[in-house]
Amino acid sequence: MRAGVLTMENVMRVSACSSWQAGDGAGSKVSELERGKVIYLPHLAFGLSDKEITLLDVKRVEPKRKNISYNPQNGRLTGVAWAADRPAIEALLARHYHACKTLVAALLPEYQRFLHSPVNTLRLHPVTVWRKSNSWRKDDSRLHVDAFPSRPVCGERILRIFTNINPQGNSREWRIGEDFPRLAQRFYPELGGYSKFTSWLQNLLGITKSQRSHYDALMLQMHDKMKRDERYQQLGLQLSFQFPAGSSWICFSDQTPHAAMAGQFMLEQTWLLPVQGMQRPEYSPLKVLEALAGKTLL
Numbered sequence: 001m002r003a004g005v006l007t008m009e010n011v012m013r014v015s016a017c018s019s020w021q022a023g024d025g026a027g028s029k030v031s032e033l034e035r036g037k038v039i040y041l042p043h044l045a046f047g048l049s050d051k052e053i054t055l056l057d058v059k060r061v062e063p064k065r066k067n068i069s070y071n072p073q074n075g076r077l078t079g080v081a082w083a084a085d086r087p088a089i090e091a092l093l094a095r096h097y098h099a100c101k102t103l104v105a106a107l108l109p110e111y112q113r114f115l116h117s118p119v120n121t122l123r124l125h126p127v128t129v130w131r132k133s134n135s136w137r138k139d140d141s142r143l144h145v146d147a148f149p150s151r152p153v154c155g156e157r158i159l160r161i162f163t164n165i166n167p168q169g170n171s172r173e174w175r176i177g178e179d180f181p182r183l184a185q186r187f188y189p190e191l192g193g194y195s196k197f198t199s200w201l202q203n204l205l206g207i208t209k210s211q212r213s214h215y216d217a218l219m220l221q222m223h224d225k226m227k228r229d230e231r232y233q234q235l236g237l238q239l240s241f242q243f244p245a246g247s248s249w250i251c252f253s254d255q256t257p258h259a260a261m262a263g264q265f266m267l268e269q270t271w272l273l274p275v276q277g278m279q280r281p282e283y284s285p286l287k288v289l290e291a292l293a294g295k296t297l298l
């Protein structure tokens, strides 16, 4: 049996944008993004200096850490193996954060005043090496939607901007899955219950940074059910796509099923967006799941 197939038009909107400041002159991309599409920017590269290119080495990330990450609001930089690298990596990530901010102003202007909690990452490991050494739950080569185990979002959206900075010109390969309403209809009947007491206890024990809502519990279960379901992984509706070096893409990673299959060296920027900041809140995973549950999930 053949895997289900989606078309490029189903999952992507291509933008001619080639500048972090100027956009593409074709207006906001919010409406397609909120429908779960990946906004693909084939000409939007993030230029690195010769010195920055020397930072692209897996040895520079702390052993056992997946990524180097940076919080531009408090200057917290984690995952750097060698202290001597910290100033150059911090400067790179700070510059990348500011570029992403100007990109939002150009392509997603409606979100500017709502986005919060920025964190960006420098991803140095090849996707394949990381995959071999981890459990199925952490295996991001299985189709999934993002849900944070320790950091509940209480319905807020996870907006991510990715840029392939591979200096050898290697592509980053993703599989992209079906739209969220169809995905939710497929998995919702398999999702279990929610215990407020368990969420309270997990928070008390420091397993989570705040108390998980019913929504967070359902999204985590969906993340796990998707990754565990071999039949869905192989036969679920999906499209493979190679993001070339020097390209960028944007998606709501809590909504668009995705799997990283190949590639190395990437910059990624994350923000959270309250559902009230969306143009069409009804497309949010929160509202889709609430419609299926017939009740509020917060």
Ligand SMILES: [Fe+2]
Binding pocket: 140, 144, 145, 146, 253, 258
């Ligand atoms: Fe993911």
